Amino acid sequence: MSCLNDLLNNPLVYYQSVALMLLGLGFFGLIWRKSLVGMLISVELMLNGAGLAIVAASQLTRADAAMGQLAALLVMGLAAAEATLVLAITVVVARRFGHVESENISELRG
Amino acid sequence: MMDNLAIVAFLAYALTVLAGGILAVLARSLVRALAGLILTLFGVAGLYLLMSSPFLAFMQILIYVGAVGVIIFFAVMLTRPPAGAEEGEPRPFRQIVLATVSGLAPAALLGLACWKYRVEAGRVPADVSVSRLGEVLLGPYVLAFELISVVLFVAMAGAVVLGFERKREG
Numbered sequence: 001m002s003c004l005n006d007l008l009n010n011p012l013v014y015y016q017s018v019a020l021m022l023l024g025l026g027f028f029g030l031i032w033r034k035s036l037v038g039m040l041i042s043v044e045l046m047l048n049g050a051g052l053a054i055v056a057a058s059q060l061t062r063a064d065a066a067m068g069q070l071a072a073l074l075v076m077g078l079a080a081a082e083a084t085l086v087l088a089i090t091v092v093v094a095r096r097f098g099h100v101e102s103e104n105i106s107e108l109r110g
Numbered sequence: 111m112m113d114n115l116a117i118v119a120f121l122a123y124a125l126t127v128l129a130g131g132i133l134a135v136l137a138r139s140l141v142r143a144l145a146g147l148i149l150t151l152f153g154v155a156g157l158y159l160l161m162s163s164p165f166l167a168f169m170q171i172l173i174y175v176g177a178v179g180v181i182i183f184f185a186v187m188l189t190r191p192p193a194g195a196e197e198g199e200p201r202p203f204r205q206i207v208l209a210t211v212s213g214l215a216p217a218a219l220l221g222l223a224c225w226k227y228r229v230e231a232g233r234v235p236a237d238v239s240v241s242r243l244g245e246v247l248l249g250p251y252v253l254a255f256e257l258i259s260v261v262l263f264v265a266m267a268g269a270v271v272l273g274f275e276r277k278r279e280g
Contacts, residue, residue: 009233010228010230010231011231011233012229012231013224013225013228014120014124015161016221016224017221018124018127018157020217020221020224021127022127022150022154023216023220024213024214024216024217025131025132025134025135025213026135026213027212027213027216028135028209028210028212028213029134029135030212031205031208031209031212031213032135032136032201032205032209033135035140035189036185036189037140037182037185038140038143040182040185041134041135041140041143041144041147042134042135044147044174044178045131045134045147045150048150048151048154051154051170052154052157052158055163055166056161058236059162059163059235059236060161060231060232061229061230061231061232062232064246065235065236065237065238066238066243066245066246067246067250067251069163069165069166069238069243070243070246070247070251072166073166073169074251074254076169076170076173076174077261077262078258078261079173079174080173080177080178080262081258081261081262081264081265081266082265083177083178083181083182084265084266084269085265085268085269086185087181087182087185087188087269088268088269088270088273089272090185090189091188091189091272092272092273093189094189099189100189
């Protein structure tokens with residue numbers, strides 16, 4: 001029972017559970033979605049969860065809060081770069097194959 | 111009193127994140143999925159505000175909702191599938207199981223790690239001024255700061271090069 005109390009009094013656990021929820025939803029969507037754009041949306045969900053976990057771990061503990069916030073900012077920058085590249089790749093795939101369904105864009109036979 | 115308010119705000123933001131995430135993953139039309147993603151991003155921005163990091167919350171809205179949201183919307187528009195073919199068909203049972211397991215397994219594993227090695231956490235988040243953030247960005251993080259500008263430049267240049275690709279014969 002004291003264990004549960006410990007958990008309920010620890011705000012870090014709340015934020016981490018939201019971040020884990022985002023991670024789980026992102027993985028689920030990555031397998032579930034067929035189009036590349038849907039998979040991109042799922043990856044963005046996961047990256048958001050990562051940023052949330054980093055900020056929570058630095059803001060609520062004795063770690064250096066400024067470094068945690070800036071690490072989340074760097075994650076945001078990487079997510080922006082990744083989204084740009086995926087947009088370009090999706091456009092090329094759509095031009096070449098006429099659709100962006102990940103199961104039907106393989107040209108290798110075997 | 112303030113404590114209760116904080117709990118209510120946290121629950122509201124967490125529900126926003128959950129609803130947006132489910133919409134983003136399961137919506138049939140990709141435009142609706144994008145709307146769900148944006149809802150999630152706003153919820154996470156609210157959580158950042160709750161952790162007293164307003165700079166990060168506004169950057170979240172500026173970069174994610176502003177830039178990434180528009181980029182994904184462009185991706186949806188430029189690759190519009192034929193009407194009615196937007197992830198509508200029912201899935202085989204195997205795929206449902208696989209997707210659920212792959213979603214739950216990493217989350218459960220990390221949750222177990224968080225539970226086992228939990229640390230003492232204060233109820234009051236640290237307060238960091240924006241000027242301190244700037245000092246850290248140009249002090250310990252200067253290499254990462256410079257590298258991310260290179261990464262962004264390379265990504266933009268690569269996107270432009272890919273966009274110029276012509277269809278080759280053969």
